[in-house]
Amino acid sequence: MTGSITEPSARQKTVAGSLVILYAIITILPLVWILMTGFKTGPDSISYPPKVFFQPSMEGYVNLFTSRTRATPEQLATLPAPENFADQIARDRGMIITGPSKFGERFLNSVIIGFGSTFLSIFLGTLSAYAFSRFKIPLKDDLLFFILSTRMMPPIAVAIPIFLMYRTLGLSDTHLGMILLYTAVNISLAVWLLKGFIDEIPREYEEAALIDGYSRFQAFVKVVLPQAATGIASTAIFCLIFAWNEYAFAVLLTSGTAQTAPPFIPTIIGVGGLDWPAVAAGATIFLLPIMIFTILLRKHLLRGITFGAVRK
Amino acid sequence: MTETSVTSRPLRRRIRALSDRTIAWLFVAPTIFLLLAVNIFPLIWTIRLSFTDFRANRPNRPVEWVGLENYRRILTDPDIWNTMQVTAHFLVWTITLQVLIGFTLAWLINRKFKGNDLWTTIIVLPMMLSPAVVGNFWTFFYQPQIGLFNYVVSFFSGVDPSSFSMIGSVNLAPWAIIIVDTWMWSPFVMLICLAGLRSIPDYIYEAAEIDRASKWRQFWTITIPMVLPFLMLAVLFRGIENFKMFDLVVQLTGGGPGSTTELASINLKREAFEKWRTGYSSAFAVILFVTVFGLASIYVKALNKVKDR
Numbered sequence: 001m002t003g004s005i006t007e008p009s010a011r012q013k014t015v016a017g018s019l020v021i022l023y024a025i026i027t028i029l030p031l032v033w034i035l036m037t038g039f040k041t042g043p044d045s046i047s048y049p050p051k052v053f054f055q056p057s058m059e060g061y062v063n064l065f066t067s068r069t070r071a072t073p074e075q076l077a078t079l080p081a082p083e084n085f086a087d088q089i090a091r092d093r094g095m096i097i098t099g100p101s102k103f104g105e106r107f108l109n110s111v112i113i114g115f116g117s118t119f120l121s122i123f124l125g126t127l128s129a130y131a132f133s134r135f136k137i138p139l140k141d142d143l144l145f146f147i148l149s150t151r152m153m154p155p156i157a158v159a160i161p162i163f164l165m166y167r168t169l170g171l172s173d174t175h176l177g178m179i180l181l182y183t184a185v186n187i188s189l190a191v192w193l194l195k196g197f198i199d200e201i202p203r204e205y206e207e208a209a210l211i212d213g214y215s216r217f218q219a220f221v222k223v224v225l226p227q228a229a230t231g232i233a234s235t236a237i238f239c240l241i242f243a244w245n246e247y248a249f250a251v252l253l254t255s256g257t258a259q260t261a262p263p264f265i266p267t268i269i270g271v272g273g274l275d276w277p278a279v280a281a282g283a284t285i286f287l288l289p290i291m292i293f294t295i296l297l298r299k300h301l302l303r304g305i306t307f308g309a310v311r312k
Numbered sequence: 313m314t315e316t317s318v319t320s321r322p323l324r325r326r327i328r329a330l331s332d333r334t335i336a337w338l339f340v341a342p343t344i345f346l347l348l349a350v351n352i353f354p355l356i357w358t359i360r361l362s363f364t365d366f367r368a369n370r371p372n373r374p375v376e377w378v379g380l381e382n383y384r385r386i387l388t389d390p391d392i393w394n395t396m397q398v399t400a401h402f403l404v405w406t407i408t409l410q411v412l413i414g415f416t417l418a419w420l421i422n423r424k425f426k427g428n429d430l431w432t433t434i435i436v437l438p439m440m441l442s443p444a445v446v447g448n449f450w451t452f453f454y455q456p457q458i459g460l461f462n463y464v465v466s467f468f469s470g471v472d473p474s475s476f477s478m479i480g481s482v483n484l485a486p487w488a489i490i491i492v493d494t495w496m497w498s499p500f501v502m503l504i505c506l507a508g509l510r511s512i513p514d515y516i517y518e519a520a521e522i523d524r525a526s527k528w529r530q531f532w533t534i535t536i537p538m539v540l541p542f543l544m545l546a547v548l549f550r551g552i553e554n555f556k557m558f559d560l561v562v563q564l565t566g567g568g569p570g571s572t573t574e575l576a577s578i579n580l581k582r583e584a585f586e587k588w589r590t591g592y593s594s595a596f597a598v599i600l601f602v603t604v605f606g607l608a609s610i611y612v613k614a615l616n617k618v619k620d621r
Contacts, residue, residue: 008423017425023417024434027495031437033460034449046458048473124343131339135332143344150351152604154556156580157597160590161357162350164368184350187343216335247444247559248577252585266448266563276452283445294440298433302503 031291037280045276059093060277062086064103064268064285068095103282106264110244110286112175113260117182118239122232124183125190130220132191133198134206144191151188155248166253173254181249186239193238197231198224234300241290261286355601362595369588382595392596394571395579401486402493402575403554407547409494414501415543419535421502422509432506436499443496447563450492454478454564479565485573489561493554501546508542509535541619548611555604576600 008016037045039056068090079096082088090097131137132144162181163172171177201224209219225232251263265282269275294301362382366375386392417435421428438446453461457474466473478488512534520530558577561567567574567582574582580600584593 013423013425016420016423017428017431020417020420020425020428020431020435024431027438027499028434030450030453030460030495033453037452046455048458048463050458050460050463124346127339128343131336135336137336137340143340147343147347149605150347152552152601152608153351153355154558154577154580154597154600154604156556156558156577156584157358157601158351158354159581160361160368160584160594160597161354163585164357165354180346181350184346187346191343216332220335241440245442245444247442247563248581251444252581262442262444262559265445279449279452283449286445287441290440290442291437294437295433298429298436302432302436 031287034280034283034287037276038284040277042274042277045280046274057089057277058085059089060281062089063275063278064281065101066090066097067099067101069098070094071096102264103261103268106259106261107285109175109258110260110262113178113182113258114240114243116175116179117186117243118236120179120183121186121190121239122236125187125194125235126225126228126232128187128191129194129198130224133195134203144195147188147191151185155185159249159252162249163252173256173258175258178250178254178258178260181253182243182246185246186242189242190235190239193235194228194231197228197235201227230300234297237293237297237301244290358594358597361591362598364591366590367588368584368590378591382592383599385592386596386599391571391579395574395576398486398572398574399555399576402490402557403551405490406493406497406554407550409490410498410501410550411543411547413494413498414546415505415539417498417502418505418509421506436503438496439499441496443560444563446496447492447560450564451479454488456480480569482569482572485565485569489564489573492560492564493557496560497550497553501543501550504542504546505539508539511542512538541615544611544615544618548608548615551611552604552608555600
């Protein structure tokens with residue numbers, strides 16, 4: 001087919017390419033700006049006109065990870081020499097570091113809840129997907145539609161009874177509660193995506209294994225799972241991204257111990273609403289892993305997004 | 313597995329069939345159980361609450377059964393109608409813009425220029441990010457005077473950057489949320505359209521070339537009809553998501569100024585978790601859910617008709 005009459009001409013390619021690249025640059029600009037703002041000082045971040053070139057500073061990151069208190073110059077003079085660069089930066093602004101901020105904890109909560117719910121969604125999702133793909137299940141299509149339809153519910157619509165239920169069961173503001181909740185939201189997508197991947201694995205492989213004396217379960221673990229590994233990995237990334245980004249349930253059901261980063265980051269802004277470098281630093285640390293993931297794993301991810309559409 | 317070789321063939325098959333069925337149920341049961349516990353049970357509870365005057369902040373107060381009173385009040389409440397109008401405006405514009413931008417981008421990327429997959433990935437980045445965090449930092453870009461967005465607008469139009477506030481003005485705030493949502497989600501429509509465009513076999517275009525159909529005609533008689541089912545599916549997904557929209561907008565404008573950007577979910581959250589009118593807000597939640605479900609079902613029927621054509 002190469003060089004056929006339907007192949008776009010070189011000129012077409014150049015024009016299309018330039019337009020797409022222009023759009024990509026415009027679309028990436030806000031993200032680059034956030035990255036830069038994280039390394040600005042407070043005044044630089046709100047200067048007019050916006051500063052493209054500036055003296056980089058770690059102030060935003062120091063403010064993100066520490067809590068500080070204001071000190072008079074006399075108090076500062078009585079202190080011993082600063083122990084590290086963070087101390088130094090804080091003192092240059094007339095502040096003393098009093099301890100770590102809550103950002104580390106909140107970030108860790110995001111990691112625990114994100115990975116916990118992803119693991120559980122994939123574990124349960126793979127089992128169901130395999131059963132739906134290989135066995136005769138009564139009302140199979142209805143069950144599959146039921147699983148998908150749970151995704152149409154606005155989170156706030158079920159948040160009220162979940163809030164009441166969690167309060168009764170003592171699951172409010174716990175890691176377990178959030179993991180179960182995110183698993184329930186993710187599992188519909190996981191089952192649908194994974195069923196697609198498992199459908200693609202020829203049944204002959206398992207049948208051969210069964211004839212060789214494997215039990216059904218052994219065949220599932222030793223034959224099907226390794227074949228579905230890529231599919232499982234890309235489904236896992238989707239579940240992780242959802243759990244990582246989720247806000248509505250997190251803000252309603254968590255406030256302390258189990259609070260994740262998305263409801264916390266907007267509160268970093270602090271008194272006076274002017275500490276944009278710290279907010280930008282928090283956003284950068286939180287968003288960067290996802291961006292790197294997306295770029296590294298683009299082939300699998302992009303396939304996963306369109307999978308449902310192509311399949312149906 | 314050694315003993316199976318001793319048993320007779322039909323019996324062995326029966327054991328295997330039985331264990332298959334057990335495995336099937338063992339594998340499916342936890343998923344169904346979890347969905348029943350965390351999705352269906354709360355939904356039924358919401359429906360039950362919607363007929364009462366229960367208030368979640370006063371659990372010990374006696375609960376009255378009020379019948380359809382909550383529903384009657386919602387349907388006559390001007391605030392709710394305002395919320396629905398705001399939601400409709402948001403839906404119509406975000407979907408229109410995202411379809412236009414998404415399709416155009418997909419159509420351009422399908423020219424297969426060099427390095428297109430890297431640029432595609434960069435375009436896709438915003439939709440992978442946390443909407444709440446995105447909404448939060450866009451308030452920074454929308455600041456009058458110092459904000460990047462205002463600066464760029466003033467750079468190209470010459471308007472004073474401190475003369476307008478995207479999230480502070482009643483007229484501009486609805487557009488502020490539409491802009492961010494479009495920035496974030498056009499790539500989704502793009503990816504689905506791209507899958508559609510790539511599914512069109514080359515020979516159809518070749519046949520059209522041989523028949524001397526113009527490029528313009530090919531576009532309208534081949535490209536558009538073949539991509540339409542994909543595009544409609546993208547619209548369905550975006551429609552459902554934006555009808556539920558909460559996190560991005562709550563961080564961006566919080567529903568304000570006034571209630572000019574108070575989408576259905578934001579209104580619901582206010583009623584349920586700030587005013588603590590649990591019964592009333594449950595009734596609104598049920599109405600929203602039925603609306604989404606009803607509209608989505610009608611739409612899916614239309615989609616299937618287009619696909620069968």
